[in-house]
Amino acid sequence: MADLAIAPPRQEAAPEGAAQLRHARMLSVGARCALPVALLLGIGFLAPLVAIFGYAFATPRSFDVFTSFTLANFATLFDTTNTVWLSFFWSCGLALLTVAILAVVAYPIAYGLNLVFGRWSALISVFFVFPLFVSENVRLYGWVLFFIKNGVLDGTLKWLGLAGGPEVLYSPGITLFGMVYTYLPFMLFPMTLGLALVPRDLVDAARDLGAGRLFIWREIELPLAMPGILIGMLLTFVLAIGATAEAKILGGQSIIVISHDIEIAFTYSQNWPLGSALAVLVTFFIGALTLFALSKLDLDRMLGRR
Amino acid sequence: MAHISRRSVLQGMGAGLGALAAAGPLFNANKAFAAREKELNILCWEGYNSAQVLDPFRSQTGATVKAESLTNDPTMINRLRAGEINTWDLINVNNPWARKVMLPEKLIKPLPKAEFEPFFAKMMPEFKWPYKWAMSEDGSELIGMAQRFGPYSFVVNTDKVSRKTAEDTGWDLFNDPALAGKYGILESDDWNVFNIFIIAGIDPFKVHTPDEFAKFEETAKRVFKGAKLIGDIASMNQALISGEIDLHMTGGTYSVSPARADGHPNLRGITPLRGPLPGGKGGIAWIEITSTVNNPNLSPLALDFLKYVQGPEVAHTVAFAEGTFNPVAQMGNKACFDLFTKDELDAIQWDSLQEEMDRSAEYDIVPDYDKALDLMNAAKRLRG
Numbered sequence: 001m002a003d004l005a006i007a008p009p010r011q012e013a014a015p016e017g018a019a020q021l022r023h024a025r026m027l028s029v030g031a032r033c034a035l036p037v038a039l040l041l042g043i044g045f046l047a048p049l050v051a052i053f054g055y056a057f058a059t060p061r062s063f064d065v066f067t068s069f070t071l072a073n074f075a076t077l078f079d080t081t082n083t084v085w086l087s088f089f090w091s092c093g094l095a096l097l098t099v100a101i102l103a104v105v106a107y108p109i110a111y112g113l114n115l116v117f118g119r120w121s122a123l124i125s126v127f128f129v130f131p132l133f134v135s136e137n138v139r140l141y142g143w144v145l146f147f148i149k150n151g152v153l154d155g156t157l158k159w160l161g162l163a164g165g166p167e168v169l170y171s172p173g174i175t176l177f178g179m180v181y182t183y184l185p186f187m188l189f190p191m192t193l194g195l196a197l198v199p200r201d202l203v204d205a206a207r208d209l210g211a212g213r214l215f216i217w218r219e220i221e222l223p224l225a226m227p228g229i230l231i232g233m234l235l236t237f238v239l240a241i242g243a244t245a246e247a248k249i250l251g252g253q254s255i256i257v258i259s260h261d262i263e264i265a266f267t268y269s270q271n272w273p274l275g276s277a278l279a280v281l282v283t284f285f286i287g288a289l290t291l292f293a294l295s296k297l298d299l300d301r302m303l304g305r306r
Numbered sequence: 307m308a309h310i311s312r313r314s315v316l317q318g319m320g321a322g323l324g325a326l327a328a329a330g331p332l333f334n335a336n337k338a339f340a341a342r343e344k345e346l347n348i349l350c351w352e353g354y355n356s357a358q359v360l361d362p363f364r365s366q367t368g369a370t371v372k373a374e375s376l377t378n379d380p381t382m383i384n385r386l387r388a389g390e391i392n393t394w395d396l397i398n399v400n401n402p403w404a405r406k407v408m409l410p411e412k413l414i415k416p417l418p419k420a421e422f423e424p425f426f427a428k429m430m431p432e433f434k435w436p437y438k439w440a441m442s443e444d445g446s447e448l449i450g451m452a453q454r455f456g457p458y459s460f461v462v463n464t465d466k467v468s469r470k471t472a473e474d475t476g477w478d479l480f481n482d483p484a485l486a487g488k489y490g491i492l493e494s495d496d497w498n499v500f501n502i503f504i505i506a507g508i509d510p511f512k513v514h515t516p517d518e519f520a521k522f523e524e525t526a527k528r529v530f531k532g533a534k535l536i537g538d539i540a541s542m543n544q545a546l547i548s549g550e551i552d553l554h555m556t557g558g559t560y561s562v563s564p565a566r567a568d569g570h571p572n573l574r575g576i577t578p579l580r581g582p583l584p585g586g587k588g589g590i591a592w593i594e595i596t597s598t599v600n601n602p603n604l605s606p607l608a609l610d611f612l613k614y615v616q617g618p619e620v621a622h623t624v625a626f627a628e629g630t631f632n633p634v635a636q637m638g639n640k641a642c643f644d645l646f647t648k649d650e651l652d653a654i655q656w657d658s659l660q661e662e663m664d665r666s667a668e669y670d671i672v673p674d675y676d677k678a679l680d681l682m683n684a685a686k687r688l689r690g
Contacts, residue, residue, distance in 0.1 A: 063387060063388050083687045084687070086688070087687055090690060144544070148545070252490075252535025253535065253537065256686055256690070261687075264683060267378060267381050268380070268495035268496060269680070269683070270380045271676075
């Protein structure tokens with residue numbers, strides 16, 4: 001085992017003289033050592049965003065990034081005849097529905113992980129995490145094989161002498177199913193954490209004072225677990241609004257989602273400026289929504305500092 | 307027991323940074339080894355990037371060969387336009403792009419004729435020197451080598467729609483309301499633009515009038531609305547095999563051959579007997595042309611690789627590289643043709659290849675593609 005010799009804490013004495021003042025204002029050794037990596041990460045984070053932002057104002061269907069400036073791409077997107085709003089509508093609608101369904105589905109599981117499953121909780125958690133180790137596309141193709149005509153479900157039912165499975169593939173409904181399936185862990189675990197922060201003493205006290213189960217849930221559990229629930233909802237919404245694979249693989253492109261529209265602009269259309277403008281709009285929309293939601297969250301309470 | 311202190315960590319980091327500084331030139335290998343004798347970068351359609359094709363070349367040359375596959379031509383060409391001309395050595399795209407776009411824009415450079423002309427003598431008759439798509443517009447320069455090709459119109463499950471009916475009815479199958487909900491559309495939007503024009507009874511490879519665009523828009527909305535699914539090649543083959551769909555628009559040897567090789571000979575690429583293309587042709591065929599990029603520091607291995615894939619064994623491997631199976635021009639050479647088994651020939655529909663190619667116009671560029679694609683994308687959004 002390695003010993004880590006930790007330097008004694010720095011004396012916080014008032015600096016004396018210009019040299020000491022300069023020394024005090026300098027970054028610590030650790031910060032200076034981390035500077036190159038921090039710069040690299042900063043550039044890596046900012047460079048693509050700056051490029052996308054630059055392209056959003058470039059001449060349509062050109063590569064004149066930073067050398068041309070036009071609002072034509074945004075004008076195209078806001079043109080009333082442009083049907084891109086349909087894609088936006090589908091992405092937002094499906095993301096909202098995904099969040100709503102997951103909130104209802106994940107809550108009992110999160111409750112169970114905290115209070116019911118006991119020593120099995122860890123194993124059950126692993127079952128929910130395990131699918132994340134397999135590529136999303138592979139899992140979705142697996143569902144196609146399950147639902148497809150003469151596939152696992154239909155074939156088994158026919159083998160049993162029944163009429164066969166329902167025709168569910170290639171529809172907006174199955175796209176929603178795919179999104180709920182894919183994003184379940186992202187709702188479940190923040191929610192589990194939120195519920196874990198509810199002090200059991202408070203629940204017991206309320207019960208002792210005669211509060212009913214519904215009252216305790218509404219007045220104590222839900223408000224105290226809300227930061228975790230909201231984080232889960234936010235995370236799920238942000239991921240779901242950018243989802244493409246579900247609509248493509250399970251949904252058979254029965255609807256076109258906004259991220260697919262961006263992809264088309266960058267590939268077949270080769271209209272990088274239009275795709276960038278669309279990406280910028282979606283980024284701002286999600287960013288504004290995230291900031292709004294975070295402003296409503298009391299992180300101190302969530303982290304248990306109060 | 308290791309003793310780690312802040313000092314030792316800092317010393318270690320200092321030594322690491324020193325080593326990094328010393329190794330700095332390696333990060334700029336392109337310039338350090340100006341000739342790039344041991345490096346080759348290929349931008350291609352899938353197949354040329356397979357280990358079956360590349361590994362023997364890597365072993366022969368000891369070179370680092372990188373290949374990236376993409377599934378549409380404009381993306382590859384725009385990668386060069388966007389500055390990657392210094393990265394790639396070979397580019398493999400469909401026939402018209404080299405001659406009509408990449409050479410005039412100086413994105414590719416001509417090949418030494420004397421070295422490559424003899425290879426055309428061993429190709430199938432229609433590829434004989436001077437093969438149109440391998441030459442510059444004025445015929446003076448050799449700008450690429452031909453290899454894979456194939457007809458590409460639509461695919462049917464012949465148990466549901468017979469080959470005779472499909473060839474005779476042609477593109478009107480997609481105008482038939484009875485077939486709505488029974489067909490898929492391959493996600494290959496440049497080809498879908500061609501095919502929507504053809505279904506509308508219009509030659510795609512010309513400048514279109516407003517009336518023709520109105521017809522195109524109406525057809526696109528109807529055809530996309532009637533499609534059961536839009537997806538990639540695997541999705542189309544899976545849907546055909548399972549019985550979800552009876553046919554799909556945009557497809558041919560390239561897309562259906564893996565399913566045929568997998569024991570589904572009832573799935574078949576169809577080239578209609580007639581259509582609105584010049585000469586009354588009903589289908590479109592593609593021919594890949596591989597060219598040397600106008601890289602100021604072109605790898606000498608680029609020319610070696612172009613010669614390597616002309617060999618009978620390698621050409622056969624290219625034809626049956628993972629992903630898709632296709633005929634190759636080198637099948638004109640008996641030594642190459644003899645390597646194909648009966649099953650392989652059946653997978654690539656060798657029995658009807660010649661007549662299908664004869665009924666097909668060659669892939670070309672749609673002059674007003676951008677407008678047509680925008681209309682088609684809008685039509686696609688109305689599916690939901």
